[in-house]
Amino acid sequence: MTDETLLGQAASEPELPATFFEGLLPFTDADDVGPVQFATPSGVLGGSSSGLYIGKGFIADEFTTYVQSYNFGPKPPTFIVLHHTSLPDTKHARLRHASWDSGEEKLSNAQIYAKRQKQLNGIWNYYRRQLGWDRGPHLFIDERWIWLFTPMYYQGIHAAEGNGTTYNYSIGIEVVGHYDRVTWPPQIEALVGHAVAVLKRQLGSFELKHQRFAGGVSSHRDYNKPSCPGAAITEEYYLRVLREGWDRLNNKGLSRSVP
Numbered sequence: 001m002t003d004e005t006l007l008g009q010a011a012s013e014p015e016l017p018a019t020f021f022e023g024l025l026p027f028t029d030a031d032d033v034g035p036v037q038f039a040t041p042s043g044v045l046g047g048s049s050s051g052l053y054i055g056k057g058f059i060a061d062e063f064t065t066y067v068q069s070y071n072f073g074p075k076p077p078t079f080i081v082l083h084h085t086s087l088p089d090t091k092h093a094r095l096r097h098a099s100w101d102s103g104e105e106k107l108s109n110a111q112i113y114a115k116r117q118k119q120l121n122g123i124w125n126y127y128r129r130q131l132g133w134d135r136g137p138h139l140f141i142d143e144r145w146i147w148l149f150t151p152m153y154y155q156g157i158h159a160a161e162g163n164g165t166t167y168n169y170s171i172g173i174e175v176v177g178h179y180d181r182v183t184w185p186p187q188i189e190a191l192v193g194h195a196v197a198v199l200k201r202q203l204g205s206f207e208l209k210h211q212r213f214a215g216g217v218s219s220h221r222d223y224n225k226p227s228c229p230g231a232a233i234t235e236e237y238y239l240r241v242l243r244e245g246w247d248r249l250n251n252k253g254l255s256r257s258v259p
């Protein structure tokens with residue numbers, strides 16, 4: 001599967017309640033653009049009108065397969081930058097309305113996927129129309145899916161100078177929720193740990209250590225936003241989660257033989 005076939009499939013018009021967009025905290029900071037050049041190649045990846053957005057959710061194994069065959073380009077990403085969305089928030093990590101995962105009690109898994117995909121499309125349309133961005137962060141992770149947002153082939157917009165440069169850029173990961181008072185729930189710990197581990201194995205360009213810019217893992221607070229990825233998500237905490245994910249990935253063959 002390639003980005004070309006994925007891009008543009010999901011960018012339908014959002015039909016979301018107005019409350020979903022009230023004060024989308026991480027999406028109003030023009031500083032996050034940093035030095036990114038808006039240069040969506042016309043006719044490439046769906047053309048300039050669709051921008052750099054995929055809008056598809058993967059479970060862990062699907063993400064593994066995707067990354068293993070992914071073309072990261074001539075200068076693959078060299079670091080990870082972690083975020084929280086703050087808003088939209090979740091029932092577990094609530095700031096206001098839990099707009100990401102409320103109203104899902106009677107929905108099937110497929111219906112929840114469709115609902116959240118529409119919400120993600122809404123965020124993309126907000127970036128594109130209100131902020132005039134042609135891209136955003138690379139991944140959004142909730143307790144069910146790893147959502148592909150901007151193709152990882154490209155530098156993203158998420159953390160000002162933490163976006164890196166065109167040829168030395170970061171992967172920006174948004175964890176859905178507001179994490180000032182609670183840490184990630186176990187399902188999100190598992191998915192974030194898995195996603196970063198798979199990227200580390202494929203890229204080999206960063207270590208699981210706290211370091212700004214190339215070669216390590218950092219978060220938005222290391223650059224221009226002290227409140228992100230949430231006060232509860234300390235460096236000690238997220239590094240422990242990422243190392244557990246790395247150990248799980250590398251021991252998977254063993255653990256499968258254990259009943």
Ligand SMILES: [Zn+2]
Nearest residue numbers: 083084220228
């Ligand atoms: Zn952030």
